Amino acid sequence: MNSSAAYLRLCDALMENSPALLATDQLLRDTLTLSSGNPGKLIRARLVLAAADAHGLEEGPAERLACAVEYFHIASLLLDDLPCMDDAWTRRGRPCAHKLYGESSAILGALAFINRAYALTGFVFASHPAEIRLQATACLDACLGPAGLVGGQAADLSFAQSDRSAREVAMIAARKTGSLFWLAVYFPALLGAPSQKELHALKALCVYWGLAYQAADDLQDALLNAFESGKTAGRDRALTRPNLAHAIGVPATQARIARLMEQSRRVVERLGATSQRWGYLGGFHREFVEPMVCAVAA
Incomplete structure (x- = not known):
């Protein structure tokens, strides 16, 4: 798979596995959608995908594992950008989530991504020894x-x-x-x-x-x-x-x-x-x- 195809594959997977699909509160859903729908270079997720493919993991589990690692990263960015941390205004060329949807939604969004990442990791390894x-x-x-x-x-x-x-x-x-x-x-x-x-x-x-x-x-x-x-x-x-x-x-x-x-x-x-x-x-x-x-x- 070429680099562009792998990137698009990961972008789709990040949206398909996003906890935003389960959110009922509008601000939380917007925070999660913004964060999972505005990917950066996906350097870590690409690495997971390349490694998973090389080690024989099937496509679905490989994508879920890549998403899990990226969700942990996204959660860290949501928290990093908060006023009590780095007090950032922009991330990946757009206003930070806490600037658009509030600090509480950014914190809850980080927790939602962490929770989803743990769940995806568990799903992937459930059938292994x-x-x-x-x-x-x-x-x-x-x-x-x-x-x-x-x-x-x-x-x-x-x-x-x-x-x-x-x-x-x-x-x-x-x-x-x-x-x-x-x-x-x-x-x-x-x-x-x-x-x-x-x-x-x-x-x-x-x-x-x-x-x-x-x-x-x-x-x-x-x-x-x-x-x-x-x-x-x-x-x-x-x-x-x-x-x-x-x-x-x-x-x-x-x-x-x-x-x-x-x-x-x-x-x-x-x-x-x-x-x-x-x-x-x-x-x-x-x-x-x-x-x-x-x-x-x-």
Whole structure:
């Protein structure tokens, strides 16, 4: 399947599986419809779809798993944009949901997406062995809870009280951005029963991707305006939030992104040499990750 067809397939799936179909309150339904109907690059969902296809998951479950990971991401964005968090005005070129439909609807919308994502994940793994179901559940807990995304967001909000070092910036990026990449890779990979050595390499790859992706986002916030980036810009400096470009400067951030891309390529090559089943990672890196990250870092 070509890239455009896969993207359209995911856009349709996000609407078909959206919790908006079950919402009776108009403001909540509008919030959910706006959020699921205004997708970004769908980088994580595309990764899930590519991995699921490679590991033999049928089309329907593969789409539901991709939607689950994307819904977790959408929920995090709805919460990130709130006045008590980043106080953003625009997201993906449109007014944020809380600006259009209210803060309470945005919060409830995030909860609805999280609930739907957990349900979809359960549906996908229901027919698989108990060991795989337990591994998937443990991964969710680690990636989304205080050890992962939630903890990373908390550290993000209290960054001004930290040492504001590049190390702290990277730790937060790994927990916030790297965790969702790990979900996108690990869930489908479970179906292929990876070895511990392969899991270690996969985890390293997700850390490198997550750090590079977040560093590119930091550059956007520091260098671009809202029209260019599609979202409210300059919030990191205004709110004293973690931003690698502010911590070490733009040239050093660009150099770090280049190094992370090289580390990613090495891991992809190593996994590809281990087994052909990881070949999709190389294609995904070349087609999506590297062009997207390097375009910002150039």
